[in-house]
Amino acid sequence: MGLSGCETANRTAERTITALTPYRFDVVQGNFVSKEQVQLLQKGMNRRQVRDILGTPLVASVFHANRWDYAFTLRRQGAQPQQRKLSVFFEGDALLRYEADDLPTEAEFAARIDNRRIDIKVPKLEASEAELSKFKPKSPAAPPPSNDAPVSMSYPPLEPSQR
Numbered sequence: 001m002g003l004s005g006c007e008t009a010n011r012t013a014e015r016t017i018t019a020l021t022p023y024r025f026d027v028v029q030g031n032f033v034s035k036e037q038v039q040l041l042q043k044g045m046n047r048r049q050v051r052d053i054l055g056t057p058l059v060a061s062v063f064h065a066n067r068w069d070y071a072f073t074l075r076r077q078g079a080q081p082q083q084r085k086l087s088v089f090f091e092g093d094a095l096l097r098y099e100a101d102d103l104p105t106e107a108e109f110a111a112r113i114d115n116r117r118i119d120i121k122v123p124k125l126e127a128s129e130a131e132l133s134k135f136k137p138k139s140p141a142a143p144p145p146s147n148d149a150p151v152s153m154s155y156p157p158l159e160p161s162q163r
Contacts, residue, residue: 030058030072033086034106038098041088045095050088057088066090074113082112 033054040053050068051057057068070086086100104112 026077027073027075029074031055031070032072032109033070033084033100033103034109035103036106038086038100038103041095041098043095043097046093047090047095050095054086054088066092066096076113 031054037053041050054070058071059069061067066089068088068090070088072082072084074082084101084103086098086103088098089096
């Protein structure tokens with residue numbers, strides 16, 4: 001009984017601390033680049049094609065005209081900051097190579113940032129014919145009433161005529 005009282009006190013203390021902690025908003029900086037985007041890059045692509053796939057680079061230095069840098073940082077309350085970097089190198093106007101951190105797929109990234117998601121096992125929705133027969137009507141269904149009146153195929157105009 002004494003232990004259950006401690007547990008209740010711990011939960012109450014946690015709720016109180018959470019309620020008193022000020023809200024800290026998520027800080028997102030830079031360009032998120034996914035593994036799928038990087039897989040689309042091919043040696044020899046021009047700068048415009050690379051920009052169409054990855055977006056505008058975060059850093060395009062005049063001192064390093066043949067290098068574009070993409071960086072992404074996400075800081076969230078109660079979580080470790082996520083940082084990713086990608087550097088794209090050109091020779092003239094053609095893509096030469098790229099260097100990147102281990103980039104997540106779009107699905108992996110979405111799963112990491114969704115802190116409201118609760119893993120719930122979804123039951124398999126399956127029924128046998130015997131189980132389904134419980135819900136069938138006992139008497140044959142009456143056919144819908146037929147209306148022998150002809151259906152009108154003329155409709156009023158959508159806009160008044162302009163005379």
